[in-house]
Amino acid sequence: MVRPHLVVTREMLARDIWRGPLDSRMTNTIYIHIARLRQKVDSGGTVTLIHTVSGLGYRFGIAPS
Numbered sequence: 001m002v003r004p005h006l007v008v009t010r011e012m013l014a015r016d017i018w019r020g021p022l023d024s025r026m027t028n029t030i031y032i033h034i035a036r037l038r039q040k041v042d043s044g045g046t047v048t049l050i051h052t053v054s055g056l057g058y059r060f061g062i063a064p065s
Contacts, residue, residue, distance in 0.1 A: 007057050007059050009057035037050060
């Protein structure tokens with residue numbers, strides 16, 4: 001949230017949160033956690049804050065127009 005439009009890769013999440021390398025099990029875990037975060041952060045709002053950047057990772061913030 002400090003850098004709202006920075007793309008965070010799955011590799012960065014695995015390394016910084018779970019302190020390990022990205023593997024197939026970790027990828028699924030990340031997808032599940034992002035889905036749960038979206039349910040909490042984006043539910044009921046008119047603005048989507050968690051965005052998937054295809055092939056790269058995720059970005060937090062209001063989508064640029």
